[in-house]
Amino acid sequence: MNIPTSAPSVDRPAVIIGAGPAGLAAARALRARSIPYVQLERHSDVGGIWDLDNPGTPMYRSAHFISSRDKSGFFDEPMPSRFGDYPNRGEILEYTRSFADAYGLRDSIRFNTSVSAVAQDDGTGEWTVTTSDGTIQASAVISCTGVTWDPKMPDVEGAAEFGGEIRHSVSYVDPKEFEGKRVLIVGLGNSGADIACDAAAHAEKAFISTRRGYHFIPKHIMGNPSDSSESLPIWAERALYRFVSPIIIGDIRKWGLPRPDHKLFESHPLINTQLLHYLQHGDITARPGIARLDASGVVFTDGTREEVDLILFATGYNMSIPYLPRDYVEWVGGRPKLYLNAFAQRPGLFGVSYIEVNSSAYTLFDRIAHLIAEHLSDTRSNTPRAARFRQVVKTHNPDLSGGISFVGSDRHATYVEVRAYKRELRRVARRMGWPDLEPRFFSSLRRTRTAAKQEA
Known part of the structure; x- marks a missing residue:
């Protein structure tokens, strides 16, 4: 793999691909740090797989969360208490869309825009994202297109x-x-x-x-x-x-x-x-x-x-990323091998949804996006620390199993134990001098419920 020799211009936005829960978590994290970005969504609305009208969704009418309401929301944004203990598909879609409205995340989403290819210039490190509506020059690509679209x-x-x-x-x-x-x-x-x-x-x-x-x-x-x-x-x-x-x-x-x-x-x-x-x-x-x-x-x-x-x-899915050149990441058992399940060895390439875990994923998406956003902020204002983290990505190989010997199948290649995973995310943040994700971290972004409802 050829590694770019320089960093792309900070004038270029990051590109977030996908506006499901993972993409919305990434967008909120970047917005909190005033990092310019463009978000691309092939469907006409947010919600990802929970929207039955989204082409290719694996969702079915009777679906519910397998994690409980009070464990399943975005960070610092609990699900309404009127939801069932295990929210149904309609409630989850409602919650996800209200989250997007509450933080003004629709503003930067280009709906009905699919991505066919991404490529990085090996000299400048700049990304070209090819979409159904033309190309975008970007400083980074954050893939948030999920793991349940390519049936096995x-x-x-x-x-x-x-x-x-x-x-x-x-x-x-x-x-x-x-x-x-x-x-x-x-x-x-x-x-x-x-x-x-x-x-x-x-x-x-x-x-x-x-x-x-x-x-x-x-x-x-x-x-x-x-x-x-x-x-x-x-x-x-x-x-x-x-x-x-x-x-x-x-x-x-x-x-x-x-x-x-x-x-x-x-x-x-x-x-x-x-x-x-x-x-x-x-x-x-x-x-x-x-x-x-x-x-x-x-x-x-x-x-x-x-x-x-x-x-x-009902035999599962491949974690394919069809718009990404195959050799941009290493693949193990049909799963992309990423540091902390989020950072590619290739600089400027990230993923938020490539994880299997024994817990709710939404808050984990927020914690992953938090680290990605801190690193992207460093690439603009603290380049020595950004370079130091890139070295961590290359050399650090933490144990995320929590002592569990996961079954040796392809599906378990990206499995993590939630307690061990959260601990490691916190350790990395402390090691890099990044702030922890604390309550009210996103409060300044949140619109009043009345304003969000009116704008929606």
Whole structure:
């Protein structure tokens, strides 16, 4: 990789690509430091994946946050108490848009503008961003386009012979799609579990196929959202669930699910005991992995067979960045390798949403954007410190696992443990002499609710 030999002109704006939650966090952080920027959004409004009208969104009508309301908001901007404990899709979209209005973030967004390519001049370090509306010369590029747009479809023996419908869950929207059909959901991530519940309630017959067992966590413990336990050390949280799970969850093998082959938090736990309800009542049947397909059905690895009309693969996504040259970042298991999951080795290139974590992401987006903005501020007013941080990016390799041995799959290549991750972000800020992200940090930017509502 050729590294630029000089820094781009500070007269050039930074470019933020995407106006979903990650992009809005980046915009607020830059605005707080008066760093000029342009934000590009291919859709006609903010909201990212939570807007069902956004082309390519993986969202479905029944979706809810898997983290609780009081843990899930942007930094210093709590979600309204009138929302449910686990906000639904419409509430999250409403909240995200009101956040953009409250901080005047729409002002710098160019809607209906897609990005086809970015390139950096290896001599000057200046970026050229090619859009559907022309090119922009930029001092930096902050990619905030998310990780759930490029579906990962497995190759399955016999797929060409299968007479039914095969789709990825990215195309799923409404449970009415299941009515009158025998449906198989493949994959047991949290979205797969959600969609399986929709199938259980609406399909003629529903099945779920999974090769691996997962730990289930109840959404509430003693009436409180279970992610309140995040305030505990990781060992204490594990001990809590070792005590609680046998009482509340029980042995999931009784309902056909495989026993987990890993410890709690070494892969994503399922925050969905509703699926267990449907399994217990026979509304959905658990099956192991798929061995092959034939003309009218599915043969599973245990030799059983089911006739199905629709197979929906909830098998995850590639973290692709289609507008970025492949060699601008190193890729590990289909994930971009970034310092703190945010800083590329190539100067002036950043990402805010390329992270998998056992917690709500919004406040983490803010903390990541905070460090990016501090560094961009240094490139304008403290170049020695900016150069020192670039050296940190090249040489520092912190452990973000929190002592957890994550499952060795591609999906877990970018996994972090939230407590360890937050600690490291604070350590880096202190090491560089940057201020911590404290309450009321953004207060001067916030418009009154009346003014924001009128301008919206």
